[in-house]
Amino acid sequence: MTSFTIMELLLAIISLVSLFYSLFGLCKLIILQWRGQSCYMLGYECYKANEERKLNTDSSTKIILRNKNLGLEQYRFLLKTIISSGIGENTYAPRNVIEGREECPTLLDAFIEMDDIFFDTLDKLFAKTGFSPSQIDILVVNVSLFSPAPSLTARIINRYKMKEDVKAYNLTGMGCSASLIAIDLVQQLFKTYKNVVAIVVSTESFGPNWYCGKERNMMMSNCLFRSGGCSMLLTNKPALKNHAILKLNCMVRTHYGSNDEAYGCCIQVEDEQGQRGFRLTKCLVKAAAHALTINLQVMVPKVLPLWELIMSSIVSLRQAGKKNKGLIRFDMLGDGLNLKSGIEHFCLHPGGKAVIDGVGRGLGLNEYDLEPARMALHRFGNTSAGGLWYVLGYMEAKKRLKKGDRILMISLGAGFKCNNCVWEVIRDLEDVNVWEECVHSYPPETVGNPFKEKYGWINDEYLSFVRLDHSCFSFS
Template sequence: MELVEILVFSVPFLLLSYKLWRFLDCRRNRQPYILDYECYMPKDDRKLNTKLSGEIVLRNKNLGLHEHQFLLKAIVNSGIGEETYGPKIVFDGREASPVLDDARLEMDDFLHDSIGKLFARTGISPSEIDVLVVNVSMLATVPSLASRIINIYKMRDDVKAYNVTGMGCSASLISINIVQNVCASRGNVHALVVTSESLSLNWYSGNDKSMILANSLFRTGGCAMILTNKPSLRRNAMFKLKILVRTHHGARDDAYNCCQQKEDDKGLLGFFLGKNLPKAATQAFIENLNEIAPRILPIRELLRFTIVSYFRKLCRRQSKAGAGAGAGRAGINFKTGVDHFCLHTGGKAVIDAIKQSLSLTEQEVEPARMTLHRFGNTSASSLWYVLAYMEAKRRLKKGERIFMISFGAGFKCNSCVWEVTRELEGENNVWKEFVHRYPLNLKELANPFLSRYGWLREKDPATFSLPHDYVVPD
């Protein structure tokens, strides 16, 4: 009789304990980990050096002297070096007449290289992938690129595929957010995230200054990564997602229109960058920081900021009647909550603006500057080249936190925080063979375009013309 009573009372207790354990385990496992990632590095014959860049610019018959001078200034100030990579069509001289197969082949080169290496290194089979998220903003094929990957690697019939387009340079964090949401409701998930951009169909051949600028900034690149919330793989993981915040200002007409894929008045397709882009980016950036700051910073920093802001407002009110200019603007010290800053390589001006806004040192923005110089703006994948630089330099220590910030058309600002979960040695890293050359000094960062094409600045538009047999100087 006593045994029966014990069973009667113990079974509900055991069931309740099991449900509580499942609940706590689910909450503990809801954030995904990055198991490994692979940044794409095209072959050396795809490098856009200064000589070739000059040839591409000068063979565009739609450009006049004003446009040449504008591009000269843009390229020199871009922060991009001579080892970035371009799509194959510009090396074939066909950028003015691309076809859909050019874009497909551009993607295939990346998909076969990076995803294949990632599967081989992790030992995870394509058949183990539960979720596939692909983001390539300016290429929407039928079947989708997600379907293309499933076909190449023969994934399972029940793999959950998401194909994200039109999200711009901030798309990789949107892909991470999709995985995060799946992991919140499912355990033991393996997710493959593929992030890249297609330039072949969007290499602009017209003369609109707001559109030719994109040719000077965007370069070929991509990244594939495997994320998981499987408990048995936590010790092997590299990073754990702590928090992710997305800000979207698409409801504002000025923000929506400042950055978009469009045709010019001659029907030539390209990517438009409006003059109000810096303002839209700033507004989205500030709102994103306001949301994420209370969730990643210690209470002491938030209290300090609140008190300092109050007293500075009080000082400004008192100074209105006097001759003083009043106190300056109070700023939050994000370094109290994070250890590293992984910034989108949108351009030299973007990096400079974030550096000033967050009061960062030159060493803290160094990974973004060196990535911009070596790989250019690779759109949504640029963050992962910056992260790889930090890893290759062995700056990431277990327990440290990394603040990622990205911007994208729409207009959007997305950010997240990762925690380093093990010691990283920079093995199998895209920077491994040449990271010893970095960081570069200011002289080494200088773009040689000016020394070769500086003569364009002295020309008179009324008399300017290039001879038919003109050869770009070495």
């Protein structure tokens, strides 16, 4: 048998398998639709704090100088980190941090932080969609670092006097990708409960978890994480399909926690002085790459057209003799697969500039694709589980989302986890939402901040030989 005949046979087999897989997926989709298991989003509302809590250059410096554990080297590290973070001057800090109580937060501080986000977003969501709290059948809340008793879901139920048979779920410790985990939970519940309405509330408790020590890997969390969150309204009622803005097409969850390095790259710990914080190691980007690769191996066949899968299979066959032949390498996805053949928009978790850059390179995305994530990071910072929705809000405010478009949401979080999903836009979306007051000024000419210009002198060599006097810092 000639090599040409072998190639023809392989292509025929690949085509038949791909066709069978596509038909199976189509039949499954039809069955799910018939059973009423579709998951529609009726609306979402992101949180924006008041102006008093903005974390600009001067307020950031005041917070840093309050920490007497820091010295010249820590100041230099923080300056370098903030300058390269991609975060601007309009993000928001927790109330207790702004008021100077980051070293001794109270339980009341934690509750106030949650109440601000919960009730602001839920009040606006109910007003926007026309639904009342009494109509909610399922409530899911995800806050990783705060788990009181009674639960946060009970706090919401009590505030809005929700009905006695509401199904409540409180998720903790799930990290930055918890929002999609919560939505997946709702999607699974929709298979059991017909014609119901669900709410997902995603945020994080930063105030009581502000790091006051001097370990570099833990100081980074203060530079990246900011206050924010989102509430979402979902349903599987066919009668509400015409009122929906998005439809969930597929969801894939990946947990890479069996790898010790990945497990420890983003973890809550205490430093040698007993100061509690979140440690981010250099292995984080590597762990994200591996988790995303594994996830996309499952996701890609679900979202790309048949012809693109066939072409990709041919490329894979040609590379069969190369190292790691059984695994789609993250850094080759952009070359081997054209994700844009099945996806119009990419909603990346705005976890940090390095993560956005890495995912962009790996998936072959251009600056237009990455702009929403970069702008969400610049304007609101890393708001943990709520971050994806600020990215989506930017796309909508910029009038990018048209009927029939598909959005790939990529979320990464501690564990290490990668949870991705694809939404289909049901109708043209143009709500300026949380971006209303500033979307006209984005993207800015530069995403830098004044820290380097104002405090760049801290890198001067002469300071290494003198004792740094805090009074030399100017806040004018």
